[in-house]
Amino acid sequence: MKPSSRYTINVLTTGLLVLLLFSIVLCWSRKICRVIVYTGLIARRTAAVKIQPSTLVPQLDSDPNVIRQSHIHAYIGDVAVFYGFGLLQELVQGPPEMLASALFYPVKVPESKIGGFLQGEPLVPDTDLWRLIYFDEKLRLFVYCDVSRKTYAGEKSWTKKINFYVGPKGFAETLAKPVGRFTDPVISRSRDGFRFTTGPLIIFDKKHARFFKIEFEQQTITKGPQLPKDYRPVQINGLVKNDGVLGPITWRCPYRKPTQQEIEERVEQASKRGRPGAYPDMPPVPMCENVGPYPSEKHILVLDESGQVRLLDVQTLELTGHAGHLPVPPPYKQDEQLILDDLFAYDVKPFTINGRHAGTICGSVSKEALGIRVLVFDPNGQLLTDRRSLAMPENQPGGPLLLTITYILENLQPPLFGLASYLTASSFEATAGHRALFILPNSFVAMSARNPDGQSIRLRFCFAMLIISPSIVLGLFLAWRVTRDAKTIGLSKDVRRYWAIATTAFGLTGYFTYRLTRPKLTLVTCVNCGSLRRPDMHTCHRCGSKWLVPELTAPPWRILDDQRRDDQPVQTIDN
């Protein structure tokens, strides 16, 4: 291999290793700052929304006896930090294969005998029979089977008996009967993806463009009406992304003064218990009978890819109405188009009174997890309340210092990545952006690109350049140092130019790479110019003079052994 190729490969591989390791160190430093900012300054404090009265139960809130009106509370929780770590998310939530596909639901039979849960598993079963429902990805069918445990010679093993397969056309005990195939179905799920019952399962099939309801016990399948081909639901029931980031959204019922009769009853009960005179001050009485953020009996909520929330009639499988929509959170403008991938978290809760749909609460968190917005809709999907909150960590004690450190750390990244962060600010999914190593979608420069405030492209670009100017200045300074040093050690003009460009683009990474791959030479003094020169080069790289080597002419005398001396004529040196 040529020395020049060897040098190039060495530089490239060293550069890659330095880039990776240095980026990891910077990433952790930023993460530490971020965790402090979130847990100390943002979570539960600055980014919070409280709506009082909640506007969902005006008849209760306007009661003259009400002491405290109902309210809705949402805030950005500490959990937001967890979603910035891929491994922690998998540890907390379990295998994503299980969660994402919602493929597998074991149901204990009978369900009523489940005696509680331990680490997500039912405790001490009363029977060995389980009912198992899952979507077989290869067959593209739902499979309904019984699972029982058998003991042979002291060894226990699970036995699965498939009862039937379910396709769009119906039920079949064997695969011989054609029941059609589902294609990539969106399956309804509860907020806790693992809980499931043998009750109706509602799915949306993209190819058939309609909803299906499968009732396993009754062995019936109901088809909904055909929907437009471009209708794309994302979630059915349990509409949530990054659960827990939004608090969760809670609704608190109104409280009223106790009536005289209630006070008397309470005093009487206390007397019966042998404690007369106890409980003289009766606390307010909650007015929450059959009211709250519970699922409706007749409808479930469906979220589509445009962020619209619709009501689906469980009986007819028709989309009966508009229930609301996900809000565009601050700092973004309300009229901006909503993209689900741009939301770090969302949560949609149905509100019911006596089992009937009575409203919807929709909340979302911005890409950087700084802004929160909550919308409240009436049963007809009309907006009742709109509240927003944007965390301002810079206004909190210690906030400016933490933000300054974060800014400095961001500027230690290569300027090229700063520019790339600006150009690709909106290209990354929100949660993935929180795990970025190289291009930082949540950096100051990326935020400036996403939040234009009506500025022209040129102005925005200038502002972005101003934000990353420290890294550019640092890159230029390091490039100057590298060029100067490269000249000292005699690197060629072309190589010096490449190093200057690379160090300007990659900043500290380029500089570290240069220091690690710099040719290790001991320079000698040039006889001609007096500067240091490389001993392995033909000419001095400063003055171009050649080596002043004494002429190697053979001396006229020789020392010869005896035999050869006899053969050679003797030369006499005359003085």
Place this chain on the structure above:
Amino acid sequence: MLALIKREIEDNVALFLIAAIMATILVPTIVYFEADRQARIDSPRGVSRDMFEILMVLLPVLLSFFAAAMGATQMYSDRSKKISTFLSTLVTTRSRILAARIIAGVLAILVALLPIAFTAVILLRLYNVQPASSIYIRFFTRFFLTTFLSVLACYCLGLQFGWSTNKFLPIFGVIVLSPVLISVVVIKGLGLHTLVLMSLFIVASLIRVWQKFTSTSL
């Protein structure tokens, strides 16, 4: 080549023993936890939380330090004892010596990792019905692949730091940079991103080590 690999194994037999002991301790531990879960909780699906934590936290941390230490030890003992200098006088090349060394290193990692991976797969098949077993096996395949590449990356890091005459540089480098490298898994998770980053790191490291190893004067 086989003779070279055999010699590498013989030279590092203590490290191979440590790898085997690690597997011997961890395999019965995860079997115990999984069997215990089955005895307490009667469910056709699921993984013991303890087994999950041992595999996801303890195994990568232990193995990455072990692999980094092994790489550093191999190269440092070569440099200090002039093993490759001696071997170069025989009918072999430095590239072959390095290849044999890396193969021995990978074998040591596999000695620790494979028994645990096989045990996990057998347990999942035994205590889970389909399709849960397939889903979990898919997840654990992803996990073991990520762990293997991360551990191999730490091994390559050890190889780089080990080629030094300074006694403290390999120790310092391995202790400081191995956790930094393995922390990519914490940030990125067990997905494709981690696999790509680790693969790039391994390729770059091996090229660099090969260049250094073959160009250093005897």
